[in-house]
Amino acid sequence: MTMLQWGILRPHHVLALVLCVSATEDFDWTKNERTSFYYGTFPTGFSWGVGSSAYQTEGAWNVDGKGISIWDAFSHKKGKIFLNDTADSSCEGYHKFKDDIALMKDMKLNHYRFSISWPRILPTGLKSEKINEKGIKYYSDLINMLLDNKITPIVTLYHWDLPQVLHEKYGGWHNISMVNYFNDFANLCFERFGNRVKYWITFNNPWSIAVEGYETGEHAPGLKLKGTGAYKAAHHIIKAHAKVWHTYDMQWRSKQKGLVGISLTADWGEPVDISNQRDIEAAERYIQFYLGWFATPLFHGDYPQVMKDYIGRKSGQQGLGASRLPVFSPQEKSYIKGTCDFLGLGHFTTRYVTLKNYPSGAGDNYFSDRDLAELVDPQWPDPGSEWLYSVPWGFRRLLNFVKTQYGNPMIYVTENGVSEKMLCTDLCDDWRMKYFKDYINEMLKAIKDGVNVKGYTAWSLLDSFEWDEGFSERFGLYYVDFRSKNKPRYPKASVHYYKRIISSNGFPNQREVESWKRKAVETCSSSNQLLAAAHAQHNVTTMLNILVDPLIGHMEMVTEIVVPTVCTLCILISAVFFMFLLRRRL
Numbered sequence: 353m354t355m356l357q358w359g360i361l362r363p364h365h366v367l368a369l370v371l372c373v374s375a376t377e378d379f380d381w382t383k384n385e386r387t388s389f390y391y392g393t394f395p396t397g398f399s400w401g402v403g404s405s406a407y408q409t410e411g412a413w414n415v416d417g418k419g420i421s422i423w424d425a426f427s428h429k430k431g432k433i434f435l436n437d438t439a440d441s442s443c444e445g446y447h448k449f450k451d452d453i454a455l456m457k458d459m460k461l462n463h464y465r466f467s468i469s470w471p472r473i474l475p476t477g478l479k480s481e482k483i484n485e486k487g488i489k490y491y492s493d494l495i496n497m498l499l500d501n502k503i504t505p506i507v508t509l510y511h512w513d514l515p516q517v518l519h520e521k522y523g524g525w526h527n528i529s530m531v532n533y534f535n536d537f538a539n540l541c542f543e544r545f546g547n548r549v550k551y552w553i554t555f556n557n558p559w560s561i562a563v564e565g566y567e568t569g570e571h572a573p574g575l576k577l578k579g580t581g582a583y584k585a586a587h588h589i590i591k592a593h594a595k596v597w598h599t600y601d602m603q604w605r606s607k608q609k610g611l612v613g614i615s616l617t618a619d620w621g622e623p624v625d626i627s628n629q630r631d632i633e634a635a636e637r638y639i640q641f642y643l644g645w646f647a648t649p650l651f652h653g654d655y656p657q658v659m660k661d662y663i664g665r666k667s668g669q670q671g672l673g674a675s676r677l678p679v680f681s682p683q684e685k686s687y688i689k690g691t692c693d694f695l696g697l698g699h700f701t702t703r704y705v706t707l708k709n710y711p712s713g714a715g716d717n718y719f720s721d722r723d724l725a726e727l728v729d730p731q732w733p734d735p736g737s738e739w740l741y742s743v744p745w746g747f748r749r750l751l752n753f754v755k756t757q758y759g760n761p762m763i764y765v766t767e768n769g770v771s772e773k774m775l776c777t778d779l780c781d782d783w784r785m786k787y788f789k790d791y792i793n794e795m796l797k798a799i800k801d802g803v804n805v806k807g808y809t810a811w812s813l814l815d816s817f818e819w820d821e822g823f824s825e826r827f828g829l830y831y832v833d834f835r836s837k838n839k840p841r842y843p844k845a846s847v848h849y850y851k852r853i854i855s856s857n858g859f860p861n862q863r864e865v866e867s868w869k870r871k872a873v874e875t876c877s878s879s880n881q882l883l884a885a886a887h888a889q890h891n892v893t894t895m896l897n898i899l900v901d902p903l904i905g906h907m908e909m910v911t912e913i914v915v916p917t918v919c920t921l922c923i924l925i926s927a928v929f930f931m932f933l934l935r936r937r938l
């Protein structure tokens with residue numbers, strides 16, 4: 353079933369589906385409206401985890417031989433990141449990974465998804481130039497400790513932190529040479545860690561790498577190559593992914609018995625009017641330009657037809673001799689097809705979509721190529737990031753879309769979560785508990801629909817550096833006090849809530865589930881007090897620093913001001929005292 357058909361799902365279709373899918377016996381399809389809640393549990397062995405990424409959390413940006421990444425360079429330029437924040441120290445995860453594993457152990461997690469910083473182990477990006485053994489040791493220790501605690505590592509090879517040298521010398525993902533350099537890096541990781549790591553993710557969210565890194569320039573490396581940048585970068589990323597999959601398949605799979613996948617992030621796109629064919633097609637384009645751009649080559653060998661048609665036609669209208677969307681040769685198509693042992697899926701939000709024509713002209717770009725407009729319902733909760741509306745039912749639709757479009761692949765949800773604004777220090781995050789409850793419930797319904805979801809990763813373990821938004825958006829289950837040097841972690845209520853979901857492997861029954869929120873809020877109020885005390889202490893220290901430091905640093909200046917002030921005070925007090933005596937005598 354295509355998304356087109358999903359868009360016009362009617363009760364009688366639903367009924368037909370019930371008859372077809374025997375796995376859904378215990379699931380009441382007649383209550384399939386968007387807001388219903390399904391009580392039930394996940395299949396045995398379902399894997400629960402949390403995620404993070406190297407640049408967002410590790411800090412230690414220039415420690416122990418680490419090279420510089422494009423994100424180090426980008427964030428050090430003024431005006432690129434909100435408040436000019438950098439992740440130089442961030443959560444200090446590099447130094448605190450043991451503490452973080454203790455948090456995971458306490459949550460009884462089955463897996464932890466983290467990423468390897470390429471320049472931490474290959475400072476110039478090239479294996480032939482230098483391997484940083486200290487960096488290797490860091491990841492090795494992390495992996496060992498996870499395994500000692502029965503937590504399965506799911507390792508991302510590229511979560512956006514390209515070695516800066518590769519960008520400066522070759523133009524990063526714009527250059528085809530990245531395919532081989534990335535393959536060398538991946539091969540080194542398989543060699544050093546593959547005896548212990550069985551789940552590999554080549555790229556995290558290549559859509560974002562391509563569009564925000566090479567088209568809009570909001571992300572590192574900050575290139576604004578409208579209309580071509582994203583397509584070219586994506587083309588090389590897809591080839592790099594396929595090459596790494598083949599390397600694993602040929603050299604390591606038989607020994608290490610692991611799996612290699614990719615993590616694609618996509619919103620769901622719902623037609624504004626489900627009876628309007630043009631809206632239905634616009635919504636189909638939305639998702640094909642998002643998820644299909646990467647998933648279709650990996651599962652079917654080529655770009656989605658609708659992308660080829662639209663970008664080809666618009667390129668022609670611009671007077672270009674060839675499409676701005678690059679072309680795979682027949683050999684490349686068969687090399688790329690089938691290179692996904694599992695699909696990692698990141699999902700946060702949904703959009704309504706309608707047709708909007710963008711006449712071809714000078715301003716052609718990825719967004720206008722799609723000929724659509726995105727809308728949101730103002731009623732949708734929107735607690736944190738501007739783009740993130742809570743729309744749980746979109747998750748189930750997206751999961752079903754993956755099932756029907758790509759032959760029901762094995763799916764690990766690699767990212768799902770919600771943020772709050774920086775200034776919010778309330779650890780009783782009821783909006784996040786609700787988000788997790790409802791999104792996880794939609795995932796459960798999707799599993800009942802027959803979607804092959806094997807695991808779920810809450811995004812994220814800690815508040816961390818949220819890319820161009822700096823530290824202004826907090827996605828963590830744990831609050832991190834970034835103002836304190838030691839970066840202490842405080843559990844939000846959602847930690848307790850997520851723990852309940854994990855220990856029950858789902859949502860056992862209404863009475864129990866309804867008690868979880870109350871209990872979670874009870875436990876978070878003591879953390880709230882601790883945090884408030886830490887903030888108060890921090891404020892006093894800051895005040896003292898402000899007072900003491902300048903006093904020492906500018907003693908002369910302060911003396912000049914203080915001495916007359918003290919004198920004046922003395923004179924005043926003496927005057928008052930003198931008046932007082934005088935009045936008593938009279």
Ligand code: NOJ
Nearest residue numbers: 405556557617698767818
């Ligand atoms: C997807 C990215 O992979 C992750 O790094 C980021 O924190 C989340 N989206 C939230 O924006």
